[in-house]
Amino acid sequence: MNTTIGWEFYRSFLGVLKEGSLSGAARALGITQPTAGRHIAALEQALGVALFTRSQVGLMPTEIALALRPYAEAMESTAASLERTASSHGEGVRGVVRVSASDVIGVEVLPPVIARLRDRHPDLKVELVLTDRIHDLLRREADIAVRMMRPDQGQLVARRIGQIELGLHARKDYLARHGEPRTVAELASHSVIGYDQPSAFVRKTEKSVHGFSRDMFSLRTDNNLAQLALIRGGAGIGFCQVPIARRDDSLARVLARKFSLQLETWVTMHEDLRNSPRCRTTFDALVEGLQQYVA
Amino acid sequence: MNTTIGWEFYRSFLGVLKEGSLSGAARALGITQPTAGRHIAALEQALGVALFTRSQVGLMPTEIALALRPYAEAMESTAASLERTASSHGEGVRGVVRVSASDVIGVEVLPPVIARLRDRHPDLKVELVLTDRIHDLLRREADIAVRMMRPDQGQLVARRIGQIELGLHARKDYLARHGEPRTVAELASHSVIGYDQPSAFVRKTEKSVHGFSRDMFSLRTDNNLAQLALIRGGAGIGFCQVPIARRDDSLARVLARKFSLQLETWVTMHEDLRNSPRCRTTFDALVEGLQQYVA
DNA sequence: TACCTGCTATACATTTATGCATGAACACGA
DNA sequence: TCGTGTTCATGCATAAATGTATAGCAGGTA
Known part of the structure; x- marks a missing residue:
C-alpha cells in the first residue's frame, strides 16, 4: 500500500x-x-x-x-493550496487568496472590489484566475469562485448574489449611422457580435427568442472581452451585462424587451476555508462588491 | 506562482x-x-x-x-489513486481497485461478492477499506464506496440498491432464558446492546420509537461488528441488519413492529472512473451482489 | 547544400542529499 | 538510583542525484 x-x-x-x-x-x-x-x-x-x-x-x-x-x-x-494556507499564518488577514471568475467579471467588476480589499488588508495577496471553465473548488484550483450558476455540489459555502441581466447593446453613434432595429428580423441587416462556437448561451437564446439564430452573428468571437470591446468600439450590436453598459453613456440598449437574459450569480468557497481569515474576508468583500454591482 | x-x-x-x-x-x-x-x-x-x-x-x-x-x-x-490507475493499464480487467464500505457490509456481505469478482478477473486486486467515516470519493480516498445514504454531491456515478432493514434481534436461547419482550418498556429489564457514543442512529431511533432511550443500553460499543458478535453470542438484544440475521437460524427478531429502520443503500463512484474497466466492473459486481443481498 | 535551432541521449565531474555512528536528554520501570 | 529504551541533534563518509558538456538527429531556411 x-x-x-x-x-x-x-x-x-x-x-x-x-x-x-x-x-x-x-x-x-x-x-x-x-x-x-x-x-x-x-x-x-x-x-x-x-x-x-x-x-x-x-x-x-x-x-x-x-x-x-x-x-x-x-x-x-x-x-499550491497548502502553500497558500501556510502563507496566511499570523495575526490578521494575510497570505495569498486565489479567486476564480469569468474574464468579464474579473476585468470589469472585480478590480475596484479587490483594490478596496487590499487597501484594508495590505498583507493580503490576491491571485485572480480568469476563466470560463468551472474551476473546481473541490480540487482546490481556487479558494473562492464567482460563478454564473447555482453550485450543485455539497461541501461548499455559497452565497447568491442575484441576477445579472444580459442584453443587446451598441454604441449610440453606431445606431445613429445604421438605425436602431425595432424587431428581431431587422437584426439581420446589422453587424451582430456573437459567439463563434455554438455555446449553451446561444442555444438558450435561440429557444427563448423567436426568430433568433446563430447565423445572425456577423462578428464572431468566443472571447467575451473582445465582444465587449467590439461593442464599445462601435463595431456593431452585441450582448453585454446591463450594469456594465449603464456605466458608459455612449452605449444604448437595443430590443430590451426581446433580449433579456438573467445570469444567476453566486460566490462560492470550500467549506473548509470558512474559518480561514483570508478567505472569509475575501469572500465577504466579493459578496458585498458584487451585490453593489448588481444593484 | x-x-x-x-x-x-x-x-x-x-x-x-x-x-x-x-x-x-x-x-x-x-x-x-x-x-x-x-x-x-x-x-x-x-x-x-x-x-x-x-x-x-x-x-x-x-x-x-x-x-x-x-x-x-x-x-x-x-x-495512490494515480498508481492504481496506472496499475490497470493493459487488456481486460486488471490493476488495483479500492473499495470503501462499512465494517458490517465489508465483513458480512462483500466477501462472497469479491470472491466471485476475483474469480472472474484474476488480475484484479481489491483493496477493502472498512470504515464508517464517509470516505470522500472526491478526495480519491477510494475508487468506489458503499454508502448508507444518498450521495449529495455531483460528479458521482451513483446507483441505488434499495433499503436494508435494521431491526432488533437476539439468540433464540437467550429469549428462552429471559423471555421475549412484548413492549418497548419491557426492554428495560433486558440486556440491550447498543452504542457507546450518542450517534445519529440513536437520535433517529429515539425520535421514531416512543419510550426508547440510550439509557436502555446495558452493553455499549461503537463497533458494529462487536454488537453483531454479542448478539450471536447470546449476550442480549441488539440491532442488526435483517438479511444478516435471516441467514442464522439461531437468531430471532424482537419487537419487529416497533423497531424497523431502513438504511438507504447506494454504490457510488467518481464519474471520471466510469470508463475505467477495473472500476466499472467492480462497480457492477458490487451493485449486483448487494441487490441480491437486499432481495 | 550548408547552417541554424530545436530536441534527446550519453559520459563524466560535481554537488547534494542520504545514511551511519555517536552523544545527550528525557521517560519509565526495576 | 540506576539501567533501559525512547527520542532528537550533530559530524563525517558515502552514495545518489544533479549539472555540464557534447554528440547525434530532425526540421526549417537562406
Missing part, C-alpha cells in the same frame, strides 16, 4: 505534459533536461508503463499518460 | 504527523531519522512557519501543521 514512488517524479511528469518536451519541462521547473529525462524514466519503470514516446522534436504522451494527468494536476493544486 | 518546494517534503511532513516522531516517520517511509529531520527543517524554512515543537519524546504538531495536514493527505491519496 505504501509505495515508494517519489512525489517529485510527478512534478516532472506534469511538467513534461505541460511543456511537451524534457527541455521545456526542465526550464519550467528549474532543473536540467537530463534530470527531467531521468525522472520520467524512473517513473515509467516504477509504474511499469510507457508514459511518452520519445522523438527528436519532443515527447508525445501515451494514452496512459493522459489518463494520469488529472491526478498529477490535482497534486499540484493541492500543493 | 510556481514555487520550488519539493513535494517529497510533504511526504515526510505527513509521515511525522502520522507517526508523531521523526524516527517513526523514518521507519514508516523507509528513510532515516536525520533525513526526516532535515526534510521537516527544510519545509519549515520554505514555508516560513514552525510546524512542530521538538522534544525528546517526539514532535508536537503546531496549529498550522494540523491545518496543513488535510492537504498533505489529499496529495497522498491522489498519488
Whole structure:
C-alpha cells in the first residue's frame, strides 16, 4: 500500500505534459533536461508503463499518460493550496487568496472590489484566475469562485448574489449611422457580435427568442472581452451585462424587451476555508462588491 | 506562482504527523531519522512557519501543521489513486481497485461478492477499506464506496440498491432464558446492546420509537461488528441488519413492529472512473451482489 | 547544400542529499 | 538510583542525484 514512488517524479511528469518536451519541462521547473529525462524514466519503470514516446522534436504522451494527468494536476493544486494556507499564518488577514471568475467579471467588476480589499488588508495577496471553465473548488484550483450558476455540489459555502441581466447593446453613434432595429428580423441587416462556437448561451437564446439564430452573428468571437470591446468600439450590436453598459453613456440598449437574459450569480468557497481569515474576508468583500454591482 | 518546494517534503511532513516522531516517520517511509529531520527543517524554512515543537519524546504538531495536514493527505491519496490507475493499464480487467464500505457490509456481505469478482478477473486486486467515516470519493480516498445514504454531491456515478432493514434481534436461547419482550418498556429489564457514543442512529431511533432511550443500553460499543458478535453470542438484544440475521437460524427478531429502520443503500463512484474497466466492473459486481443481498 | 535551432541521449565531474555512528536528554520501570 | 529504551541533534563518509558538456538527429531556411 505504501509505495515508494517519489512525489517529485510527478512534478516532472506534469511538467513534461505541460511543456511537451524534457527541455521545456526542465526550464519550467528549474532543473536540467537530463534530470527531467531521468525522472520520467524512473517513473515509467516504477509504474511499469510507457508514459511518452520519445522523438527528436519532443515527447508525445501515451494514452496512459493522459489518463494520469488529472491526478498529477490535482497534486499540484493541492500543493499550491497548502502553500497558500501556510502563507496566511499570523495575526490578521494575510497570505495569498486565489479567486476564480469569468474574464468579464474579473476585468470589469472585480478590480475596484479587490483594490478596496487590499487597501484594508495590505498583507493580503490576491491571485485572480480568469476563466470560463468551472474551476473546481473541490480540487482546490481556487479558494473562492464567482460563478454564473447555482453550485450543485455539497461541501461548499455559497452565497447568491442575484441576477445579472444580459442584453443587446451598441454604441449610440453606431445606431445613429445604421438605425436602431425595432424587431428581431431587422437584426439581420446589422453587424451582430456573437459567439463563434455554438455555446449553451446561444442555444438558450435561440429557444427563448423567436426568430433568433446563430447565423445572425456577423462578428464572431468566443472571447467575451473582445465582444465587449467590439461593442464599445462601435463595431456593431452585441450582448453585454446591463450594469456594465449603464456605466458608459455612449452605449444604448437595443430590443430590451426581446433580449433579456438573467445570469444567476453566486460566490462560492470550500467549506473548509470558512474559518480561514483570508478567505472569509475575501469572500465577504466579493459578496458585498458584487451585490453593489448588481444593484 | 510556481514555487520550488519539493513535494517529497510533504511526504515526510505527513509521515511525522502520522507517526508523531521523526524516527517513526523514518521507519514508516523507509528513510532515516536525520533525513526526516532535515526534510521537516527544510519545509519549515520554505514555508516560513514552525510546524512542530521538538522534544525528546517526539514532535508536537503546531496549529498550522494540523491545518496543513488535510492537504498533505489529499496529495497522498491522489498519488495512490494515480498508481492504481496506472496499475490497470493493459487488456481486460486488471490493476488495483479500492473499495470503501462499512465494517458490517465489508465483513458480512462483500466477501462472497469479491470472491466471485476475483474469480472472474484474476488480475484484479481489491483493496477493502472498512470504515464508517464517509470516505470522500472526491478526495480519491477510494475508487468506489458503499454508502448508507444518498450521495449529495455531483460528479458521482451513483446507483441505488434499495433499503436494508435494521431491526432488533437476539439468540433464540437467550429469549428462552429471559423471555421475549412484548413492549418497548419491557426492554428495560433486558440486556440491550447498543452504542457507546450518542450517534445519529440513536437520535433517529429515539425520535421514531416512543419510550426508547440510550439509557436502555446495558452493553455499549461503537463497533458494529462487536454488537453483531454479542448478539450471536447470546449476550442480549441488539440491532442488526435483517438479511444478516435471516441467514442464522439461531437468531430471532424482537419487537419487529416497533423497531424497523431502513438504511438507504447506494454504490457510488467518481464519474471520471466510469470508463475505467477495473472500476466499472467492480462497480457492477458490487451493485449486483448487494441487490441480491437486499432481495 | 550548408547552417541554424530545436530536441534527446550519453559520459563524466560535481554537488547534494542520504545514511551511519555517536552523544545527550528525557521517560519509565526495576 | 540506576539501567533501559525512547527520542532528537550533530559530524563525517558515502552514495545518489544533479549539472555540464557534447554528440547525434530532425526540421526549417537562406
